[in-house]
Amino acid sequence: MSQKIRIKLKSYDHNLVDKSADKIVKTVKSTGAIINGPIPLPTNKRIYTVLRSPHVNKKAREQFELSSFKRLLDIYSSSSKTIDALMKLELPSGVEVEIKV
Numbered sequence: 001m002s003q004k005i006r007i008k009l010k011s012y013d014h015n016l017v018d019k020s021a022d023k024i025v026k027t028v029k030s031t032g033a034i035i036n037g038p039i040p041l042p043t044n045k046r047i048y049t050v051l052r053s054p055h056v057n058k059k060a061r062e063q064f065e066l067s068s069f070k071r072l073l074d075i076y077s078s079s080s081k082t083i084d085a086l087m088k089l090e091l092p093s094g095v096e097v098e099i100k101v
Contacts, residue, residue, distance in 0.1 A: 005075040005083075008098040009038075014069045020091045021071045027089055031082040033075050041070035 007024060011017045021038035028035045045067050052060040075082065091097060 003078065003101060005078055006100040007073040007075070008041075008100075009071045009073070010068060010096040010098070011094055012066065012068055013094060016092050016095050017069045017071050020095045020097075021073060023089060023091065024073055024086070027085045028075055028078075028082055031079065031085050033078045033082045035073060035075050037073035038071040039073070041072055043070070044068045 009017050009020055009024075011020075018038075025035055025038065045065055048064045048066070050062050050064065051058070052062050
């Protein structure tokens, strides 16, 4: 087979992303394929500003921040055993996985 597989992980919790990246690295290395990563991609931060009171105190505001963390993994010289192991892998909910072949 020997083709490049790119896996992109995305989540709002950095612990979940790191744990799932470690799981993927361990399973891929156990099958004998070469893996490059996890490469941390830039964190997207979205900041929302909300008024504290709907009628008075215009200057009183509250800010909320939503950060999304991303990791990138490249798998080289993969075999059918590697792909089967990745398909059987259980990742925690809350992690978005995008796979490109």
